[in-house]
Amino acid sequence: MSDKLLTPIEIGLTAAIVAFEDNEPLILTASSTDGDKLTGLPFGPFDAVAHRTFEMGLRDWVEAQTGLRLGYVEQLYTFGDRGRHAQPGDTEVHIASVGYLALTRTIASNGARAPGASFEPWYRFFPWEDWRQDRPEIIQRYILPELAKWAAQGEAPETTRALPRKDRVRFYFGTEGAHWDEERVLDRYELLYEAGLVEEARRDGRPAALQRPTLPPLGVSMRFDHRRILATAIARLRGKLKYRPVVFELLPGEFTLTELQRTVEAISGRHLHKQNFRRLVETGALVEPTGVMSTQTGGRPAALFRFRREVLQERPAPGLRVRARH
Template identity: 45%
Template sequence: MVAVTDDRPRILTVGSETPALVSGDLDDDDTLELAMRRLITDQVGLSVGYVEQLYTFGDRARARADGLRTVGVAYLVLTREVTTTGRWVDWYHLLPWEDRRGNAGSPVPGLMSGLERWAGRDRERRRRVQLSFGIGETPWDGVRALDRYELIYEAGLAAEWFVDHGEEPDDRDRFGEAMHLDHRRVAATALSRLRGKLSYRPVVFELLPETFTLSHLRRTVESLAGQKLHAQNFRRLVERGGLVEGTGRMVTTGGRPAELFRFRRDVLMERPQVGVGRL
């Protein structure tokens, strides 16, 4: 479950110790999606709108405490942030290297050197690091969030690796806040999917109120993409693309008042690929 507040994407967690995603067992629900909605209602008291099946995780390593093997079907849910019995945690606390809105370099000290040490002279490992993190000629690709988490996990730079392998943690640095079982991998999968979808489907609007300023829209996209966008061109892009329409109402912002816009649902009938364009 994802929401964006104050320009920070957040995901909803439950549990008092390590944060966990809402989860539970399939019962005699008619569909997987209905089962998921039931679990959300029961555990955090929400009823949600936009949902999308994400990925199914079925490694044998997922065995539960009672020894039963589980197959987990993960869903991505987009919503506006509301108060709930769950706890919203900043997505970038879990995956801090994914937020490049600040100084564009490496905002997570020690991470790249840790990966370098892991890769050593291994050609294939070095290639994977280069491809995932955009080293040298290779540009950074926000969509590769899952690849990056998997590298970090394999390199023993995620706390979960030691839990999964029943080993004592060594004295190396760990990066990002750990989650229950493979839930952080699910969170990384969701980030990849959502970033990919932003550019060709109007999913951002699920995260925004009915009306919003163009700056608000842009900052929401930036927070999910993890990088800054060109403000003027973004404005033109969404207006000319027919993605939004002005309402005539204005709102004060600290500078010149901004017009409130709303999403034009009709745009779906006009163009097959509708989104905020390349990131």
């Protein structure tokens, strides 16, 4: 047996817990207990003795820490890059984290939540992803000029990517006639990281970040690689909208069609044509009327609907394949 010292590995569970309130998609964040002032996603270790599965462990510690009982939970990816929780040369425990996307209808009261835990709008962390009003100013004012400079430098000697920098900028950010694909959240974040434009790149010592002057922050940075995990979760949820009825996990049991549309718009980051959206919902037979009118709309009473669960047996991909106006 080799005498080489082995670095210990710990398995962690990181949760991107999404809720919806006041027309905004929210993500549950938790402050550090070790003095790090950066916010992050809820995180806890996997206890192989106490928990039979990763998901059971996730549900248990999320409820203990936040007071939330999770509904929909889906495993995203295992994030294990060296450097997630360690500095170069560190031989301490290496943490590989299994990331999860979780949805909840309930925003627990402050008294039931762990100190430092709060729901935050996810567009604070990714302001370039919110196209509900128009193309975000941050893209044209800061991101594209800096990416153009970076792309003009040519490829790094060690690169093995099939697409050159200029093409990746065009495809991911929808420039020069390319289509903005709302699902490419992770691709856009990783491109900004590679170009040294997000704070995490500077913190990790990326040469591209260290060689450029300090820029206005592009969104709020997070601890470790938690913003990358969140980008993965947002991309997964945006994709799921099109072929799974996951949006109803964020809505109350009864809702108006306007509430449904605003939830879909908030998650996708795109403004949708009202009549086209309602036609799509009607054609897809995803909802059914309750026969009750809501008077909480601030205007004329609106019909209340509920998710029609029979659709799950009727076809394999009952989602909302919406088309944005942009």
